Amino acid sequence: MATPENKLAFDGGWGYDPAPESTDHINIKNRYGLFINGDFVKPEKGKYFDTVNPATEERTSRVADASQADVDKAVKAAREAYRTTWGRMKPAERGKYMYRIARIMQERAREFSVIESLDGGKPIRESRDVDVPLAAAHFFYYAGWADKLEYAFPGRTARPLGVAGQIIPWNFPLLMAAWKIAPALACGNTVVLKPAETTPLTALKLAEVIADAGLPPGVVNIVTGAGATGAAIVEHPDVDKIAFTGSTNVGRLIQKTIAGTNKKYTLELGGKAANIIFADAAIDQAVEGIVNGIFFNQGHVCCAGSRLLVQESVADEVIAKLKDRMETLIVGNPLDKNTDIGAINSSMQLEKIQSYLKIGKAEGGEMHQSSCRVPRKGYFCRPTIFTGVSQSSRVVQEEIFGPVLAIQTFRRYDEALVKANNTPYGLSGGIWTDKGSKIFKMTQGMRAGVVWANTFNKFDPTSPFGGYKESGVGREGGLHGLDAYVKLGAK
Numbered sequence: 001m002a003t004p005e006n007k008l009a010f011d012g013g014w015g016y017d018p019a020p021e022s023t024d025h026i027n028i029k030n031r032y033g034l035f036i037n038g039d040f041v042k043p044e045k046g047k048y049f050d051t052v053n054p055a056t057e058e059r060t061s062r063v064a065d066a067s068q069a070d071v072d073k074a075v076k077a078a079r080e081a082y083r084t085t086w087g088r089m090k091p092a093e094r095g096k097y098m099y100r101i102a103r104i105m106q107e108r109a110r111e112f113s114v115i116e117s118l119d120g121g122k123p124i125r126e127s128r129d130v131d132v133p134l135a136a137a138h139f140f141y142y143a144g145w146a147d148k149l150e151y152a153f154p155g156r157t158a159r160p161l162g163v164a165g166q167i168i169p170w171n172f173p174l175l176m177a178a179w180k181i182a183p184a185l186a187c188g189n190t191v192v193l194k195p196a197e198t199t200p201l202t203a204l205k206l207a208e209v210i211a212d213a214g215l216p217p218g219v220v221n222i223v224t225g226a227g228a229t230g231a232a233i234v235e236h237p238d239v240d241k242i243a244f245t246g247s248t249n250v251g252r253l254i255q256k257t258i259a260g261t262n263k264k265y266t267l268e269l270g271g272k273a274a275n276i277i278f279a280d281a282a283i284d285q286a287v288e289g290i291v292n293g294i295f296f297n298q299g300h301v302c303c304a305g306s307r308l309l310v311q312e313s314v315a316d317e318v319i320a321k322l323k324d325r326m327e328t329l330i331v332g333n334p335l336d337k338n339t340d341i342g343a344i345n346s347s348m349q350l351e352k353i354q355s356y357l358k359i360g361k362a363e364g365g366e367m368h369q370s371s372c373r374v375p376r377k378g379y380f381c382r383p384t385i386f387t388g389v390s391q392s393s394r395v396v397q398e399e400i401f402g403p404v405l406a407i408q409t410f411r412r413y414d415e416a417l418v419k420a421n422n423t424p425y426g427l428s429g430g431i432w433t434d435k436g437s438k439i440f441k442m443t444q445g446m447r448a449g450v451v452w453a454n455t456f457n458k459f460d461p462t463s464p465f466g467g468y469k470e471s472g473v474g475r476e477g478g479l480h481g482l483d484a485y486v487k488l489g490a491k
């Protein structure tokens with residue numbers, strides 16, 4: 001509870017001393033070319049664009065803007081590597097390269113986490129404890145499958161598809177690169193990957209690791225650019241598979257573009273997950289789970305718990321505790337180890353979030369924000385909740401992708417289920433209750449790819465991830481994630 005004493009602590013009476021992670025050991029070049037055929041090369045048209053640190057609005061580096069000609073060069077390199085080396089290599093050998101990549105990532109973990117936070121704005125605690133270790137874990141996990149595909153698909157043969165085109169977003173730049181690259185390589189495919197235009201640096205660092213690991217040239221190619229570069233990958237006739245994570249709108253566009261071709265695809269799109277708190281839940285634990293689900297990482301998470309459904313009899317208690325906890329959240333320098341909420345990824349994303357705050361209020365919602373100070377420079381947003389919203393409110397239905405939580409109440413479990421399922425999305429959800437039977441009842445009725453019980457946003461490479469409805473097509477992670485990168489045949 002916010003007693004006068006601890007309120008003082010967060011108002012500057014005595015707070016935490018600044019504890020910024022040092023950037024001395026970081027090596028970011030002024031300019032990056034495209035990683036094609038094992039080397040960094042200049043873009044054909046000689047165009048570069050800035051990537052900025054959203055916490056300071058300063059440039060972190062300049063990266064190449066890949067044209068269609070560059071994408072074509074990358075696809076040709078990938079095809080050649082597939083034909084001559086990677087597609088033919090003994091699976092156990094492929095696994096060795098992947099283990100090597102995973103180990104180098106671990107060795108360079110600090111560098112990766114600092115660059116992730118500098119380029120994307122996420123708190124160092126998150127990049128250090130979640131993004132980087134999980135990215136390495138994905139390489140370790142899929143390295144293990146490389147020579148065991150016959151056990152993954154018993155009685156069938158599993159052949160690689162060829163060249164995989166992969167397009168990833170800005171919310172988990174390194175982790176998404178690992179999610180995409182590791183299963184593709186394990187199955188014998190080669191890759192052309194495009195990171196998001198606001199967060200290209202850790203993918204380019206990964207390119208350095210891939211070169212250091214001695215991977216044959218052309219097996220992984222990394223091209224930077226914005227939507228047009230992504231579209232050139234999707235449209236390329238010699239790409240056999242598209243893996244995309246990002247907005248539902250672009251996902252739809254991709255589906256249209258590749259309809260009628262032989263390209264296989266997986267799409268991981270938006271979400272509007274509900275956390276459901278029953279009266280019998282451990283309330284403090286549930287409140288912490290809600291905070292973790294929507295406020296940490298600025299709500300830049302496709303499976304964020306952006307809605308809260310709380311049983312009416314405990315609603316006042318939960319909301320009061322949530323407001324107290326919000327007061328203690330620290331918004332600010334992503335490189336500070338005490339920061340809970342870092343910078344919003346870009347000015348565009350901040351504008352989008354701010355427009356939703358206006359929409360929520362105009363629709364009659366009651367908005368509450370924590371009273372914390374935010375830095376004047378950079379893109380920041382206070383943790384925000386809306387109460388008094390209805391199922392049809394746009395802040396309840398639409399993905400905001402910011403630290404904004406829409407709260408509704410319910411009386412019976414079936415009412416909670418109807419409300420939880422009533423959005424166009426179905427990526428994830430959460431249940432908080434003391435009763436195992438309620439967990440089973442609810443999870444069976446929830447139309448969502450992942451449902452957490454008495455926890456939230458927990459990831460593991462062995463576990464599949466993906467959505468229902470407009471949240472996507474296909475699964476990534478675990479055994480299921482291999483399926484997206486193979487052609488199955490009779491033995």
Ligand code: NAI
Nearest residue numbers: 168169195196226227230231246247250269270302399401
């Ligand atoms: P976006 O979907 O435009 O960007 C994702 C990736 O797709 C980026 O690498 C981008 O360069 C690429 N891309 C853009 N247009 C493309 C096209 N026509 N063909 C191929 N690739 C293309 O997402 P954006 O604009 O960065 O964010 C908008 C909203 O999307 C966010 O506010 C959020 O609601 C949602 N989003 C969801 C994510 C998720 O993990 N599900 C991740 C990022 C954004």
Ligand code: MG
Nearest residue numbers: 051052119198
């Ligand atoms: Mg950036």
